[in-house]
Amino acid sequence: MKKSFMIFLLIFSAMIWVKPAQAASIPNGFTTWSGMSTTDIHKTWLIKFNMPIDVNTINDSNVYMTDDSNRALSTVLTVSSDQTSVQISALSTFTPGSKYWIYITGGITADNGKQKLSQPLAIPFTVTGPISSVTDSYSSLITSFTVETQPNVYSVSINQNNMLYEGNNTFSLAMTNLKQGNKVVINAYDSAGRLLQSESYTVN
Numbered sequence: 001m002k003k004s005f006m007i008f009l010l011i012f013s014a015m016i017w018v019k020p021a022q023a024a025s026i027p028n029g030f031t032t033w034s035g036m037s038t039t040d041i042h043k044t045w046l047i048k049f050n051m052p053i054d055v056n057t058i059n060d061s062n063v064y065m066t067d068d069s070n071r072a073l074s075t076v077l078t079v080s081s082d083q084t085s086v087q088i089s090a091l092s093t094f095t096p097g098s099k100y101w102i103y104i105t106g107g108i109t110a111d112n113g114k115q116k117l118s119q120p121l122a123i124p125f126t127v128t129g130p131i132s133s134v135t136d137s138y139s140s141l142i143t144s145f146t147v148e149t150q151p152n153v154y155s156v157s158i159n160q161n162n163m164l165y166e167g168n169n170t171f172s173l174a175m176t177n178l179k180q181g182n183k184v185v186i187n188a189y190d191s192a193g194r195l196l197q198s199e200s201y202t203v204n
Contacts, residue, residue, distance in 0.1 A: 025070060030103065030122040037126045039150040041196055044089040045102060045125075052083040052111035062107040063088055068099040083111055096129030096197055130188045130196040131156075132169075136203055143178045143203055147171045147186060154191040158184050158201075178203050 026032055047063070058079055063086060065073045078087040094100060102123040109116050132148040147156050149169045156163040156171040163171035178184070182203045188196045 026122050030120045033123045035124045041093040048085040054109045055079050057108045062105045066101045094127040099126045144174045153188045155189045157187045
């Protein structure tokens with residue numbers, strides 16, 4: 001029996017499966033996979049095939065990424081040494097709260113040059129913010145902030161002041177000289193010091 005050339009497995013680190021999603025316009029012939037979610041705004045996705053692929057067919061026409069308005073993102077494609085997987089990463093960071101799509105077309109062929117990908121795929125994913133919630137307790141003397149985050153957050157700062165880690169993905173900080181209505185900037189970082197999210201917060 002002739003073996004079909006197909007995507008055997010898509011590997012996503014720290015992945016979360018969510019209910020099926022559909023974009024406004026999917027190209028004809030594509031099968032839409034269930035949606036996924038990540039908190040990593042620098043996410044690199046790994047696509048694994050069930051046989052070696054022709055590296056000459058791996059390009060931004062056959063493997064590409066768009067936002068939810070079908071605007072193409074600039075990406076980098078990296079083929080593994082055994083030619084059975086491809087990494088795709090965007091040159092720009094993803095925006096928390098936004099949805100994106102990975103498209104894998106039938107233009108990809110096996111290394112034997114005879115078999116084309118049997119099932120072109122459209123794969124949606126959303127990017128959830130590393131910062132889950134921000135609360136404050138205001139007084140004229142001192143304002144106390146509490147920030148809850150996703151597990152991939154290593155440190156948080158407010159107006160460049162480092163917050164104290166309290167455990168359970170929770171950070172705290174007390175600041176003076178603030179008034180109700182003042183805006184502060186909250187930054188969340190990963191363990192490598194990369195900025196994961198920056199947001200403005202208004203003191204209540």
